[in-house]
Amino acid sequence: MISWASLAVTGIEIGFPRDLVKEIDSQFSPSRLAEQIRSGDAEAEEELVGHFGRGIGVILRAVTRDRELAEDLYQETFRLAVEKLRQGALNDPEKLGSFLAGTARNLASDHRRRTFRRRTDTAGDTLTSLPDTAPDQLGELLRKEKAALARRVIGELENPRDREMILRFYVHEEPKPAICEDLDLTPRHFDRVLFRARQRYRKKFVERVAREGKDFTSRTGESPGEHHVFHEALAEHGKQRP
Amino acid sequence: MKHEYIEEHGLVERYLQGTLDRAEREPFEAHFIDCPSCLEELEWAEDLRGAVRAAVAEGVLESPPSGPVRWIRWLGSLEPAPRRALIAATLAAALLLPFFAGRYQRPAAGEGPQLNTPLIYLSAVRGDELSASLQRIYLPQDRGQGRGQSLVLVLEVGSDRAPEEDGAEFGVRLRSSGGELLWESTGLFLNAAGALTLTLPPGFLEEGDYRLEVLGLGSDNKHAKLASYAFRAVSP
Numbered sequence: 001m002i003s004w005a006s007l008a009v010t011g012i013e014i015g016f017p018r019d020l021v022k023e024i025d026s027q028f029s030p031s032r033l034a035e036q037i038r039s040g041d042a043e044a045e046e047e048l049v050g051h052f053g054r055g056i057g058v059i060l061r062a063v064t065r066d067r068e069l070a071e072d073l074y075q076e077t078f079r080l081a082v083e084k085l086r087q088g089a090l091n092d093p094e095k096l097g098s099f100l101a102g103t104a105r106n107l108a109s110d111h112r113r114r115t116f117r118r119r120t121d122t123a124g125d126t127l128t129s130l131p132d133t134a135p136d137q138l139g140e141l142l143r144k145e146k147a148a149l150a151r152r153v154i155g156e157l158e159n160p161r162d163r164e165m166i167l168r169f170y171v172h173e174e175p176k177p178a179i180c181e182d183l184d185l186t187p188r189h190f191d192r193v194l195f196r197a198r199q200r201y202r203k204k205f206v207e208r209v210a211r212e213g214k215d216f217t218s219r220t221g222e223s224p225g226e227h228h229v230f231h232e233a234l235a236e237h238g239k240q241r242p
Numbered sequence: 243m244k245h246e247y248i249e250e251h252g253l254v255e256r257y258l259q260g261t262l263d264r265a266e267r268e269p270f271e272a273h274f275i276d277c278p279s280c281l282e283e284l285e286w287a288e289d290l291r292g293a294v295r296a297a298v299a300e301g302v303l304e305s306p307p308s309g310p311v312r313w314i315r316w317l318g319s320l321e322p323a324p325r326r327a328l329i330a331a332t333l334a335a336a337l338l339l340p341f342f343a344g345r346y347q348r349p350a351a352g353e354g355p356q357l358n359t360p361l362i363y364l365s366a367v368r369g370d371e372l373s374a375s376l377q378r379i380y381l382p383q384d385r386g387q388g389r390g391q392s393l394v395l396v397l398e399v400g401s402d403r404a405p406e407e408d409g410a411e412f413g414v415r416l417r418s419s420g421g422e423l424l425w426e427s428t429g430l431f432l433n434a435a436g437a438l439t440l441t442l443p444p445g446f447l448e449e450g451d452y453r454l455e456v457l458g459l460g461s462d463n464k465h466a467k468l469a470s471y472a473f474r475a476v477s478p
Contacts, residue, residue, distance in 0.1 A: 055275030058284050062258055101271040112436070143296045150293035151302045167303070170294040173259060176252070191252050198283075201290045 030096035037085040045082050052097065056104045063108035073111060077104045149208065153201045161185070162193045169194070243273040245280070254283045258291065359441075363396045364454065364471040376451060376474040382444050383478060393447075395440045397471055399432055399456055412438060412456055412468075419451035428457075447475045 028051060036044035056077055060070035081103045084090065090099050157163045161183050168174045180190055248254065253270050256262050262270065274280035297303035362379055382391040399412065413428035430438055438456065454471040 052275055054278075054281050054285070055271075058274070058281060058288070059271060061288065062260065095272070097275040098268070098272040101268075101275050105271070109436075144300060146289070146293035147297035147300045147302055150290065150297040153290075154294065154297070154303060166294065167298070169255075170291045171298050175259075175261070176255075187252075191249075191255075194255060194287075198286050198290050201293065202286050205289075 031093040034085055034090055034093035034096050037082060038088050040086065045078075048082070048085075048100075049078055052100050055097070056100060059101055059104045060108050063105055064112060069111070070108070073104070073107055077107055080107065145208070146205075149201060149204050152204060153197055156200065157193070157197070165190060165193060166197055243269050248273075248280065254280070254287050258284065258287055359392050359394050361394045361396055362473075363398065364473060365398075366469040367472045376472050379447070379473050379475045380478045381447060381449065381475050392444055393442045395442065395454070395471075397438045397440070397454065397456055397469070399436060399438055399469060412458060414438065414440065415455040415457065417453045417455065419453070424452075449475055449477055451475075 033044055033048060033051075037048060053074075057070060057074060060073050060077065061067060064070050064073065077100070081100050084099075084103075090096065154163055154166060157166070165179055165183055165185060168179050169176065176187065176190055179185070180187055248270070251266070253262065253266065257267065257270060274284060294303065360380075360382075364377060379393065379395075382393065397414075411428065412430040412432065413426065414430060415426040416424045418424055432438060440454075451474050452472070454473075455467055456469045456471070458466045458468045
């Protein structure tokens, strides 16, 4: 079972799963990987995707705010990065992570800019030319499952002020200082409520997977390779077994 | 970057909200791309955010009240007499303020939506000097007496230049080539594409060289110039 190490930041229970931190491959060397890719090693390219894929996904989703688009740009990010690495364009191989992060961000920003221009240039056509983004049946089922979990997590918050805080932050995306001032909360309280909500949600998700197992996967269509959260939930459930 | 710093400054949530400035965002990305524990925090935070939104969309969670709704609720909590007085004062202010400010204009006869308003994307320039090769903006024909087309200037500020404070506000100043302040506005926010857009009514600009300055306004109410955009307005 993962042990959550308290960081003891001014008494707030904030934790990172230290066991996972220890799992980082101590043999991993960005310089070695960059050099192998430069020399045309195909396995090294796979290792690059395996090591940095999750982070690239987070960056692309954060910039695009569109999961499907992020998935489209994911391969393009690695294609561009590998092309540059093969050409030896990375001056400091130790900064491989920064280089990949920058590649992903630039690609997503450029795409966003181009899309924005297209949409504004063809103002009248926008409504009809937007792709159909309605989720499929399985995606819809998972969405409902998660929505129900979120409702339980938020519903279990005893303080109505905390509930309002989370909803305003996540739904209206109001800035933290404005919410804190309006609800008379300290920034520490704000962080603590969010952190605990995240932990509760995660716990419930893991419990749900543990309880329903394959039934959950068959109903939602989720598989470990398709969804990071589900993957982690399964892994965590596995670690919790005696 | 240390985990204590990440926690203390709420970088996970601020990153996902897109309110980190470049000075914090780049080191954070360089850190988390290779840090399983931070990736995990980011992914679960992303997931909870999506789940909460889905719950609101599904109607299983009540949508939080928006600003105007909260104001109306607060108003409803007042005693009848002060509530009536406040409503009357607000309505009077809303109706009369434009007249006192001299800004009220009756819509011209036949005025309606404008089609294909020109969008002009301005690129930031370095320094304060107007360069020799200014971007040209063609003024609308028949712009006299407020007629003709408006122009929309798009200033692509982007999150790279956004100040670090959450919910950053921006200001814009328009100066002549001689540095004279012609117009300014504050309390602006970036749109979803990370840009500020300014709609200039016909007749607003005359021929000449101009500089637009974008200012960042942090929660400490201090202005800082983030970018300059220079252009030359010419008749077609």
